[in-house]
Amino acid sequence: MKQTEFLNTVLPLKDKVYRLAKRLLVSRDEAEDATQELYFKLWKNKKKLKEYKNVEAFAMTMTKNYCLDQLKAKRSNNLTLVHSNYKDGNISLQKEMELKDSVSKVHELIAELPEKQKVIIQLRDVENYEFEEIGKILDLQPTAVRVALSRARKTIREQLTKQHNYGIS
């Protein structure tokens, strides 16, 4: 695989790789480092890359495995989540504030899910992969993916409703 071919097939995946890495590793710096490391690995294995029918699935599998390894390595001193993507633009609107709070709450709720569910939520609800593709990436049956996804979605929604009813946003 030549450099241009490599760049054309694998480089467009960089945002997806990065987002999945960030979903699992939480911190932005770590996700960036992981993405660079993964591309370096992919480039080193470019000869093997040709043999895979689905390069995208292969790259995503590699991302998942790499990040889980990273997590295992530093399980003890995990970084705490600081989320600041949702800066308030219009403070006067109480309702908008509430929505923003609950949007960042979604982020926290996903972070509390088991790793498998995190990855599945990311791949389906953010990246819009088909169940078959997710199954290939995670080496799972499509029905197993469906079950885990349903569980994750229900958990998030139920937690949101709970918070909403308590009036804690």
Next chain:
Amino acid sequence: MELANIENLLEKYENGETSLIEEATLKNYFSNEDVASHLEDYKAMFTYFNSNKEERFTKTIPLKRKQPNFWWLSIAASVVLMVSIYVSSNTGTETITLEERKEAAQALKHTQEAFQLISQNLNKGGNVAIAGLGEFEKAQQKVFKTE
């Protein structure tokens, strides 16, 4: 999109039974401003998913890892080596002149003479010492009376 239809889709969504197209419909519905108040929680979810997809990787991707380059160091080392060889070989031939050669030969001659003198005297001393040993033997025989 009717509200009943959306609610129906949401139930399917939670069971993991919606297709990607149906999920796109939901995302589209919840990206609108006015959403039925009892569906606010879903709005938070879909808004989050949409915004997360906007996140981009902004750093560069280096395909070749930066490694410290040592090739220039080897060039520098070889230059140093060549210069030192050149300098040392030059000093070797230039400094020994004919006069110095004569001087060296003279010095060698003097040293050899000196050594000769020393060795002669040493020989003398040695002979005396060996003769003395005979005396010692005699004295020993007198004391111990062996035979």
